[in-house]
Amino acid sequence: MAATVTPQPKTNRIGLTVLDYRGGKTTLCAGCGHNAISERIIDAFYEMGIPPERVIKLSGIGCSSKSPAYFMGRSHSFNAVHGRMPSVATGAVLANSKIVALGISGDGDTASIGIGQFVHLMRRNLPIVYIIEDNGVYGLTKGQFSATADLGSKLKTGVINDLPAIDTCALAIMLGATFVGRSFSGDKKQLHTMLKAALSHRGTVMLDVISPCTTFNDHEGSTKSYKFVKDHEEPLHDLDFVPHFHDIAVEYDEGTSLNVTMHDGSSLRLRKLEHDYDPTNKVAAVKRLIESHEAQEVLTGVLYVNTTAPNFIDMINMTEQPLATLPESATRPSREALEECMEELR
Amino acid sequence: MATTELAVHGADQGAVREPVVNNFSIQVATVNGSGSQSANTVLLRTIFQMGVPVSGKNMFPSNIAGLPTWYTIRASKKGYIARKKEIDFLVAMNPETAREDVLSLGPGAVALYDEPLKLNELRSDLIFYPVPYDKITAAVCPESKLRKLVRNMVYVGVVARLLNLDMAEVEKALRKQFAKKVKAAELNWNAAKAGYDYATSSLTKVDPFFIERMNETSGKIIIDGNSAAAIGSMFAGVTVVTWYPITPSSSLVESLIEYMKAYRIGPDGKATFAIVQAEDELAAVGMVLGAGWAGARSMTATAGPGISLMAEFAGLGYYVEIPGVIWDIQRVGPSTGLPTRTAQGDISFVARLSHGDTKHVMLIPSTPAECFTMASDAFDLAERLQTPVFVMSDLDLGMNNWMSEPFQYPEKPQQRGKVLSAEDVERLGGFSRYKDVDGDAIGYRTLPGTEHPNAAWFARGSGHNEKSQYSERPDDYANNMDRLARKFETARSMVPRPELVRNEGCEVGIIAYGTSHHALVETIDQLQTEYGVKADYLRLRAYPFTRESYEFIAGHKRVYVVDQNRDGQMMELLKLDIAVADIGKLRSVRHYNGLPIDARSVTDEIISQEGK
Numbered sequence: 001m002a003a004t005v006t007p008q009p010k011t012n013r014i015g016l017t018v019l020d021y022r023g024g025k026t027t028l029c030a031g032c033g034h035n036a037i038s039e040r041i042i043d044a045f046y047e048m049g050i051p052p053e054r055v056i057k058l059s060g061i062g063c064s065s066k067s068p069a070y071f072m073g074r075s076h077s078f079n080a081v082h083g084r085m086p087s088v089a090t091g092a093v094l095a096n097s098k099i100v101a102l103g104i105s106g107d108g109d110t111a112s113i114g115i116g117q118f119v120h121l122m123r124r125n126l127p128i129v130y131i132i133e134d135n136g137v138y139g140l141t142k143g144q145f146s147a148t149a150d151l152g153s154k155l156k157t158g159v160i161n162d163l164p165a166i167d168t169c170a171l172a173i174m175l176g177a178t179f180v181g182r183s184f185s186g187d188k189k190q191l192h193t194m195l196k197a198a199l200s201h202r203g204t205v206m207l208d209v210i211s212p213c214t215t216f217n218d219h220e221g222s223t224k225s226y227k228f229v230k231d232h233e234e235p236l237h238d239l240d241f242v243p244h245f246h247d248i249a250v251e252y253d254e255g256t257s258l259n260v261t262m263h264d265g266s267s268l269r270l271r272k273l274e275h276d277y278d279p280t281n282k283v284a285a286v287k288r289l290i291e292s293h294e295a296q297e298v299l300t301g302v303l304y305v306n307t308t309a310p311n312f313i314d315m316i317n318m319t320e321q322p323l324a325t326l327p328e329s330a331t332r333p334s335r336e337a338l339e340e341c342m343e344e345l346r
Numbered sequence: 347m348a349t350t351e352l353a354v355h356g357a358d359q360g361a362v363r364e365p366v367v368n369n370f371s372i373q374v375a376t377v378n379g380s381g382s383q384s385a386n387t388v389l390l391r392t393i394f395q396m397g398v399p400v401s402g403k404n405m406f407p408s409n410i411a412g413l414p415t416w417y418t419i420r421a422s423k424k425g426y427i428a429r430k431k432e433i434d435f436l437v438a439m440n441p442e443t444a445r446e447d448v449l450s451l452g453p454g455a456v457a458l459y460d461e462p463l464k465l466n467e468l469r470s471d472l473i474f475y476p477v478p479y480d481k482i483t484a485a486v487c488p489e490s491k492l493r494k495l496v497r498n499m500v501y502v503g504v505v506a507r508l509l510n511l512d513m514a515e516v517e518k519a520l521r522k523q524f525a526k527k528v529k530a531a532e533l534n535w536n537a538a539k540a541g542y543d544y545a546t547s548s549l550t551k552v553d554p555f556f557i558e559r560m561n562e563t564s565g566k567i568i569i570d571g572n573s574a575a576a577i578g579s580m581f582a583g584v585t586v587v588t589w590y591p592i593t594p595s596s597s598l599v600e601s602l603i604e605y606m607k608a609y610r611i612g613p614d615g616k617a618t619f620a621i622v623q624a625e626d627e628l629a630a631v632g633m634v635l636g637a638g639w640a641g642a643r644s645m646t647a648t649a650g651p652g653i654s655l656m657a658e659f660a661g662l663g664y665y666v667e668i669p670g671v672i673w674d675i676q677r678v679g680p681s682t683g684l685p686t687r688t689a690q691g692d693i694s695f696v697a698r699l700s701h702g703d704t705k706h707v708m709l710i711p712s713t714p715a716e717c718f719t720m721a722s723d724a725f726d727l728a729e730r731l732q733t734p735v736f737v738m739s740d741l742d743l744g745m746n747n748w749m750s751e752p753f754q755y756p757e758k759p760q761q762r763g764k765v766l767s768a769e770d771v772e773r774l775g776g777f778s779r780y781k782d783v784d785g786d787a788i789g790y791r792t793l794p795g796t797e798h799p800n801a802a803w804f805a806r807g808s809g810h811n812e813k814s815q816y817s818e819r820p821d822d823y824a825n826n827m828d829r830l831a832r833k834f835e836t837a838r839s840m841v842p843r844p845e846l847v848r849n850e851g852c853e854v855g856i857i858a859y860g861t862s863h864h865a866l867v868e869t870i871d872q873l874q875t876e877y878g879v880k881a882d883y884l885r886l887r888a889y890p891f892t893r894e895s896y897e898f899i900a901g902h903k904r905v906y907v908v909d910q911n912r913d914g915q916m917m918e919l920l921k922l923d924i925a926v927a928d929i930g931k932l933r934s935v936r937h938y939n940g941l942p943i944d945a946r947s948v949t950d951e952i953i954s955q956e957g958k
Binding site: 020051052053054056058069073074075076077078079080081084086087088089090091092093094095096098099116117119120316317318319320322323324325326328330331332333335337338341342345346 | 565566567568569577580581582583584585586588605609610612614616617618619620622624625626628629630631632633634635636637638639640641642643644658659662666752753755756759760792793794795796797798799801802803804805806807808816
């Protein structure tokens with residue numbers, strides 16, 4: 001027996017430490033909700049044992065879209081143009097369908113300038129985890145309202161928002177996203193669990209994460225402040241997640257819990273807090289969301305999940321090998337093929 | 347039985363004129379959506395099959411059905427295939443425009459018209475042939491709702507008889523046209539025959555126009571530039587195609603879809619490609635860049651309005667240095683402009699597309715064969731230079747039918763540029779994405795998914811240093827921009843060289859590009875034979891310009907630059923690049939009425955500027 005053992009750092013199932021999932025130092029404001037989300041992302045990828053080299057991080061423009069620089073430095077990343085990350089992500093996933101795509105956007109980037117591409121990303125059910133770091137304001141331009149700001153919410157300057165908020169979750173559900181959730185950057189356990197489940201899903205995951213802006217939208221009168229969200233959060237269920245590589249059977253009561261088997265075989269357990277909520281029912285989900293606006297609740301949890309709908313890659317019927325790395329022999333038809341084309345035109 | 351009016355109106359011209367063989371133009375005026383395109387194609391192909399050089403130009407409205415459309419077929423024994431300005435033989439099928447069509451003809455031209463329209467009363471200096479279309483069509487097409495569609499084939503039969511076309515060739519062309527529709531082929535063939543029989547029994551030929559067999563088209567193909575671009579892209583190994591429908595580029599991708607379905611399904615029954623109809627051109631080009639970043643050969647096709655939307659992404663592609671191919675099938679702008687008419691209107695815009703300092707590589711095909719080869723060139727250049735490459739076609743090239751030599755199989759392997767594998771990264775211990783290692787200002791890149799801890803780099807449209815890290819340092823920014831400028835110099839050495847069509851030390855030089863080429867070869871002949879003016883001619887094939895172009899300008903006293911736009915866009919670009927002493931030599935010839943450029947207009951303009 002060795003007397004002295006150097007303590008080995010903890011590793012995940014592929015032998016990486018959590019440090020291998022870290023990124024650069026954040027330049028966002030202290031206390032920014034986005035930093036907490038970055039931490040949860042690091043933990044989720046680490047715990048799921050996904051090699052960072054197999055991940056791409058994509059973002060648009062804004063505070064949220066800067067954050068991919070602050071986690072998973074071993075992953076390729078693309079900080080694109082404002083509101084257009086979905087198209088860049090779509091192209092990348094088409095080119096390499098084996099890759100895990102993570103899109104980071106903000107409420108301005110998604111719900112205003114990027115609403116068109118957002119809508120069509122959801123509609124295609126492209127395999128991607130799309131996170132909106134949602135604080136209701138434009139941070140980088142110093143605090144103007146965004147389109148997810150709630151009716152009646154107040155800016156620091158005293159300006160009251162007089163337009164209704166766009167509910168990105170309701171929109172995503174209606175448009176065809178197959179895993180839709182809302183969470184709160186301050187709800188560590190829920191967000192962490194939801195992210196792990198998201199990584200087990202093959203289709204569009206849309207997570208709207210309320211992420212307070214400590215500088216421009218954390219004051220009295222704001223509906224996206226830490227205090228307001230803590231006071232008004234209404235979780236639909238407690239989440240538990242058993243990854244496919246954990247071979248443990250956990251008992252659960254069908255009366256109080258719902259079990260969802262994810263694409264990779266992992267299990268998402270929703271311990272019901274609202275007994276009649278069924279996250280596989282689209283109509284009910286949208287109805288409940290609309291009701292939550294009227295009640296001024298911040299409804300959180302997995303709002304909708306569908307593990308049977310085909311995703312965009314399934315629909316295209318592409319060859320297994322990524323298009324990006326197909327050899328010339330697979331992408332240049334034969335001489336005879338060209339001759340055949342020419343003959344038809346003679 | 348001859349109609350009496352021929353004796354009255356046509357005989358005096360017809361009797362004294364020498365036969366005009368294989369050198370005239372036919373214009374067919376029809377109503378959009380009436381099946382006229384099939385009839386026109388059959389006529390074009392018949393002449394082609396008889397070995398006579400021929401070209402067809404469709405002048406159509408932005409409309410699905412009901413508005414006037416014109417199709418011009420030019421037979422030219424000398425092989426001139428540009429649009430001919432003067433119409434020799436009019437087929438007036440459209441009552442709406444018939445009057446104006448007839449009035450615009452030159453004296454001595456032929457007008458074939460629908461008998462009840464009595465067009466013969468309009469002029470006395472033309473040759474008129476009446477055709478009772480309704481009567482003939484009713485006899486061969488009992489089903490009244492189909493009559494509108496076969497009516498046009500009747501004119502094909504009449505014209506065949508009058509021009510002495512071989513009906514066996516008409517039948518061959520017609521059966522090719524309706525290859526997949528046997529019933530329609532039969533119906534149309536009967537209509538063509540009925541027209542032919544009518545002409546035989548009821549018309550006396552008094553015009554001088556004839557088609558005689560030649561042997562100038564054997565082995566050649568007929569194809570539009572968009573289909574050629576599609577075939578070229580498929581053989582270039584494109585894997586990701588994105589698009590948003592817009593005239594005149596839609597047929598490029600639609601044709602590509604058909605070819606890819608036929609030739610790019612792997613042995614496993616799975617596609618070796620993805621084609622996505624995007625929500626708009628912003629998304630189309632965003633997907634191209636995403637796919638190019640991830641390592642795919644990706645492309646989109648669009649026209650002016652789409653190019654406008656792509657401006658922001660074009661700058662991103664330039665600055666982040668991502669390959670991608672964008673076909674711009676140019677049409678008349680600004681704004682909606684004339685969506686179904688041709689122009690070279692996007693040259694200066696695309697050259698600098700984006701805010702900030704940006705320069706783009708443009709390839710400029712003149713023929714379908716060049717659409718085919720430049721499809722490969724564009725991908726090779728985009729990947730070697732790690733930048734978006736634009737192929738500047740136009741509506742005339744893209745949508746009209748052209749004779750072409752068959753395309754040659756691409757012998758050159760695909761050039762995928764500087765991409766590091768995991769093994770390369772391991773050997774090097776890491777890399778700096780934007781470092782100019784080789785002195786050509788092109789860095790090395792890795793693709794997402796490369797399995798090495800040091801393989802990742804951060805693609806960002808924000809300021810960055812050599813390691814692709816965020817940087818606002820003045821020297822990082824300036825050094826990077828300077829390297830990008832040097833990379834454009836590298837591009838200059840890689841792009842297709844111009845074609846020196848004639849360079850015999852004349853005083854006058856002409857520079858043209860794209861579809862203007864076909865008018866220019868005719869103009870060069872017209873200048874010499876009609877005015878005794880000898881001119882040299884250089885055809886540009888790419889931007890940035892290369893040494894040959896500068897030397898050509900330096901070597902001539904006066905250089906005409908032919909543009910199909912109002913502002914002389916290519917001339918303006920040349921002015922920015924050439925020696926100051928040479929700027930004064932440049933003279934602009936511009937054609938911008940939406941119609942394909944013709945030789946006569948160019949000749950007249952040059953002669954006028956020459957003071958002759």
